[in-house]
Amino acid sequence: MINKQLINEEVQEYITQNLYSDLSKLRFRKSPFNNISSLELVQQIQGKKIAQKKLPFLYNNNRIIYPPHLNLEQASSQSTALYKKKIITGKNGIDLTGGTGIDCYFISENATNFFYVEPNYELLEIVKHNFFSLKKRDIHFINKTAEEFISENTQSFDFIYLDPSRRDVNKNKKIEIMDLSPNILDLQNQLFKFTSKIFIKLSPLLDLQKVIDQLPISNIYIVSVKNETKELVLELRSEKLEYLNNPYIHCVNLETKQPDFHFNWRDEKLSDTPSYSLPKSYLYQPNSSLLKSGAFKLIGNKFKLEKLHSNTHIYTSEKKIEDFPGRILSIIDKNFNPKKTNNKKFNIISKNYPIKPEEIKKKYNLIEGGDIYLIFTRSLEGNVCILAESI
Incomplete structure (x- = not known):
């Protein structure tokens, strides 16, 4: 049976007050309420904390009882x-x-x-x-x-x-x-x-x-x-x-605000191979749903974009293409040297590149963040670092 005492006002107040408490300590602390165990309280705190971002329609109701973490x-x-x-x-x-x-x-x-x-x-x-x-x-x-x-x-x-x-x-x-x-x-x-x-x-x-x-x-x-x-x-x-x-x-x-992208599964296999190019004025990185779909030829052909490399799923164009289902970046420097900059704060993207973002940060002593991007990738001329800003 569920413990309906969990929705009492004072219990709910305790749960809200302890959303950011150390739950490992709360587990072994004596419960301040009769007929409610510390483990029950911890389960409710965990659930309400998850709901805060994931399920706001539950979070905003103080009569909700949360199931175990594994269910959520x-x-x-x-x-x-x-x-x-x-x-x-x-x-x-x-x-x-x-x-x-x-x-x-x-x-x-x-x-x-x-x-x-x-x-x-x-x-x-x-x-x-x-x-x-x-x-x-x-x-x-x-x-x-x-x-x-x-x-x-x-x-x-x-x-x-x-x-x-x-x-x-x-x-x-x-x-x-x-x-x-x-x-x-x-x-x-x-x-x-x-x-x-x-x-x-x-x-x-x-x-x-x-x-x-x-x-x-x-x-x-x-x-x-x-x-x-x-x-x-x-x-x-x-x-x-x-x-x-x-x-x-x-x-x-x-x-x-990105638009949806739709296609029939076989269309990708039947689609023409996109053309390739060195970086132009703009870069386009498909969103994660598109990358999962594998529609790499279709996306290039639909928006008349060129790929940087056959295994690099980043595209480029001279003129800006509107309504692209992904990130659009305006290139500042097509061949940037991260060793020769005083600014150390960048958003780092590594695609089809030998080392991952964490290794890149260590190698060049960089900090994640800011409004400018460093894209480490492979183009027709080999590995490259591109400096760009988001649109």
């Missing part, structure tokens, strides 16, 4: 959950791997009938309490595994959503689809008896070609937040249509 670790952020709300629509839906309920909370806003399925009773009770605190009371809570629910289910759904666990029984991280729980490779035929659309959230480390070969995917959403790729969302369809083995790829960089 795999949970979607508020911004990625809101994005899934845009792409996953239907009146009758189900989340077969409910977990912390973050995706369920937002995706269900499109539905009139929504099911949350979760085998961990304590976690389910926490989520039910939190939804009630957030005045969300239109969810059907079911305490079963995905497999148990499917074996007994008789109704159909507009969509089914899953976020398979990426931990094994020993809490080791897993990435490959066959190692996740539940295993969608085993379940997909059963699931397609109840829906024509399945959405799966997976690790951004997965090999795209491998999952395309394994599953009937119509769309792949590569979701980044502030240029850090957070998750892949696959849309599976039961119909054998023209998109099979050639899904539509969506490269998204949330919390930025």
Whole structure:
């Protein structure tokens, strides 16, 4: 049973006051509250601290009870959950791997009938309490595994959503689809008896070609937040249509003003090889979603850009190109010598270069920061350092 005393006003005040305390010390300190252990308090402090940036809609509500850290670790952020709300629509839906309920909370806003399925009773009770605190009371809570629910289910759904666990029984991280729980490779035929659309959230480390070969995917959403790729969302369809083995790829960089980039998977292989050039007036670095997609020829051809080198995924042009899905830099010096500068504060980028940023900082006694960039990379003439400023 969850401890409802955790939402008492004085307890919540203590949690907020200790967001930046040394939790290793708090664990062994006697709890100031009867019927609440130090470990319970630490769990709530950890959860609220994570929510401060990742889940502000929870952080701003003092009646929320946070689950263990491991559950919050795999949970979607508020911004990625809101994005899934845009792409996953239907009146009758189900989340077969409910977990912390973050995706369920937002995706269900499109539905009139929504099911949350979760085998961990304590976690389910926490989520039910939190939804009630957030005045969300239109969810059907079911305490079963995905497999148990499917074996007994008789109704159909507009969509089914899953976020398979990426931990094994020993809490080791897993990435490959066959190692996740539940295993969608085993379940997909059963699931397609109840829906024509399945959405799966997976690790951004997965090999795209491998999952395309394994599953009937119509769309792949590569979701980044502030240029850090957070998750892949696959849309599976039961119909054998023209998109099979050639899904539509969506490269998204949330919390930025960068435009999305879309293409069909085979378009990259069929695209002409981009031309190459020494650095011109501007440099373009694709965002992390684009880099994950591997659309290196397409991006150059679409924006009429030239690459610095076949293995350097940085592009250049004489005239500035607007609406590029990534960082745009204006070149100050095309062949900069970091040894001959009094300024030691730069943003350092190392791409297709023999040494990493940390080694570069040590070698040239540089400090990370400021408004000017040093780009260490390889061009047609070999290794180069370019001085540039962001636009």
